[in-house]
Amino acid sequence: MSFAQERLWFVNAAAPESPIYNVPLFFRWRGEVDPGALHRALLAVVEKHEVLRTTYQDRDGERVQVVGEARVAVEVVSHAPDVEARRGFDLATEPPVRCAVWKGQPDGDAVLLTIHHIAVDGWSLPALFDDLGTAYDAEVAGRRPELGELPVQYADFAVWDRAGLDDQLLARRAAELAEVPTGLKLGGARPVPAGFHSGEQHRFTVPAATWEAVGELARRLRATPFVVLLAAWSEVVGRWSARDEFLIGAVTANRTHPAVEDLVGFFVNTVPLRCTTRPPTFAQRCAELRREAFGSMTYQRIPFDQLVARTPGRGLAEVGFALQNMPAPDTARWTAPDVLPTGTAKYDVLLIVEETADGVMGTLELDTELYPAELGPRLAGDFAALLGHAVAEPEAPLAEFALPNGPLERPRPLPVSTVEIDRGDLTEPERRAAELFRAVLAETGVEIAEPARNANFFTLGGHSLLAVGMLARARREHGAVVRPSEFLAEPTVARLGALLRAGTEKSEPAAADDGPRPATSTQQRFWFLDRIPELRAAYLVPTVVHFPSDSGVEELRDAVDTVLARHPSLRSRFHLDHKQKRVVRTTSGPPARATVTDARGWDEGKLSDHVAELCWTPFDLANEAPVRAELVLVATGVRLVLCAHHMVVDGASVRVLLEQVAAVVQRRELPEPVDPAPVGERGDASELIAALEGAPTDVRLPHDRPRVSVQSILGATCTTTFAEAPALRAVAKESGCSTFLATVAVLAVALARRSDQRDFLFAFPWSGREHPDAVGMFVNTLVLRADLRGDPTWREVLDRVRRSASVAYRAADVPFDEVVSALHPQRDLSRPALTPVYVAAEDEWRPPLGGELLPLDPLAVKYELELTVTETPAGLRLTAAYQTDLFDDTTIKSLLADVTDVTTALMTNPDGPACEEKLR
Missing domain, CATH: 3.30.559.10 (Chloramphenicol acetyltransferase-like domain)
Known part of the structure; x- marks a missing residue:
């Protein structure tokens, strides 16, 4: 791997499901898109660019790229684009690119091309979209795409990257940066545990006149727009951090070899640049930063992670800056692609300035576990205001320009002061708001006697975090639910009074x-x-x-x-x-x-x-x-x-x-609550019922005790871990199966080898969740058939399970009771309907705030046997929940051992017979 790829690989290995380095490219088609032609065109692009068909492995401690066959998934979907954009990648087994298509949308067909950052960067997009357009045009015309061959591939760059590491330059730069204080925090930061954090983006427009003045000033100072923008950003960072020297991580293209200028791949690097706020004028700031930025042309070849390794315990880039000025991709067939937010943050604070077809846009990305969400718009406003002032008056002292928003967290006054304000005639909600002002400000040492209707919370000495606490107090004391953003837009007594009145009405619906x-x-x-x-x-x-x-x-x-x-x-x-x-x-x-x-x-x-x-x-x-x-x-x-x-x-x-x-x-703003949608139309059950007909509606499980008239729900769990998960994934992928479906097949074979049953029905969950923040019951119970009749090979079993799952997914909206009524009308209460076995896949998850999930004791179970498959760094965790009235602990342990043995048999000889021998 290149150094840049290795950095992202470590992040993915630590949090496989995190979308932090997803690049979700959303664009509208000009006309109707042909999904088949799009799929074939993407295959041609992936064939040309090896990095788009590369997986990543750790082999005996060495991290390597594995270039595979061209494959890419193109699916016509109906769920929300942000759900698709936030699906993580398994870099070890799946290609780093996938595609989703929305047909029949009001604004035209839409496409989301999601690529992992390990395979692409901003400078890759023109080449990528040019090739995609050429290939798609050929496909719809019935021609074979001719994209030509590349003189070099990304793997060649990785070799050059490794060989080109200058250890002396690395050591010298590390020594220089060691002189700069680190731990950069802006006002209002709060301590959070290490990990991958959620984030929010605030987008804003840089006025055309300001952007033109940036170019003119850069030419006059013999600098670049990058230097002018960085000078303005560093001034804002300096004021909010109360620091006069710090590091900002500049995102650089790092395409220093002519052969890779038009290559698709991940080349970018983070270069920490020294910034100071000592020169009094903006022109002098630019001159100082020009020298530092010129040095970055040399430093961009130093891998950021290698630099961090030479400076242990120091954060070299908490705050970042990027200027995206690459050529725009071809948009003849589609609109310019938008990069959808993934809800994550790569830096504590990152400012991106980008030239687009619609003008110059800024994006302020914020770690919302470290900073309150409202900091984003305030920082963006300060940057835009200061940039406009600075390019208009570059020789004026910067100290004379006051930021319009100011630091979020102001120093709290130590002496108790009193602010006397005329009260006037206040309404009852306004009187409650005034009392809240007085109470929370008193905690900071500010005493307010009689706040007026137009009294401003921040003018009186408040800050945003204090405001969030005040709104929580309003809910406790007055039962009023007030969103922080609604108050912060107009932080006065009158506004809070109106919100208290509306919030009380909202919290007590009739x-x-x-x-x-x-x-x-x-x-x-x-x-x-x-x-x-x-x-x-x-x-x-x-x-x-x-x-x-x-x-x-x-x-x-x-x-x-x-x-x-x-x-x-x-x-x-x-x-x-x-x-x-x-x-x-x-x-x-x-x-x-x-x-x-x-x-x-x-x-x-x-x-x-x-x-x-x-x-x-x-x-x-x-x-x-x-x-x-x-x-x-x-x-x-x-x-x-x-x-x-x-x-x-x-x-x-x-x-x-x-x-x-x-x-x-943590004082973060919550998304608007989502009420589950009303009941929609039921799906067509005919295909599913036809596919399941004839299968037994029971499973011969190794019961230690007989069933009773009404099933017991008292349960326990038993767990084992299968360490060879990557090998199982690889075998499953060859048959187009997920690891979950392969485990279903393995369970069926393990049960078949214990008895003469060769046909099984298993229940499994399917989520119809369309909004990630919704709270409700969105899961339907689906039924999958594992047909082992006729002595099939393992590959035939996997194919049968995959096809059965496809039928079940197509019938995801069919109520489970409708399937039960058709296939198991004579059911009783001694066991679950249709099947006593339930299988599920689950992501590993840890509670926030440093919490730990505790096992439930006692445990209630719905099915006689419930097998849950969880992907973990240690392998595939198999958890069997079972009814203790039917099974002994030793029996379930034995069954899980069978599942492990059978899984090994699958991987050892996938072309061999699945049910060749009995077990126990």
């Missing part, structure tokens, strides 16, 4: 405004299962998170209350409408509120019983909110017990809730 709506088919099924006493606890979704510190419990409780009140699904009440003979829901009921229990003096038995009661006590779905939360103080910290009914949450929703609790604690 039942008349929320008529009953039909429950989904899944909610209907769960409601009827809740009528069966033995099964009520099976459809609860409890989560227990342990936090190592019990400090800030009240703040955590407030955050939980805020989140629970925001989501309409969590305020649902369910009733049976006897006239319509169906279940309906309303969302006008009051939200649940978290409780706090001090269990620090309890023994382990009492604590376990209390947590179990919180986790498994059924809800009164007609009269109470279908969610509860409690903070339990224990000797080692605090445990958050969150339990909701499956009618209103799925697994992804629980993660959303916990992430949003963390966002409130």
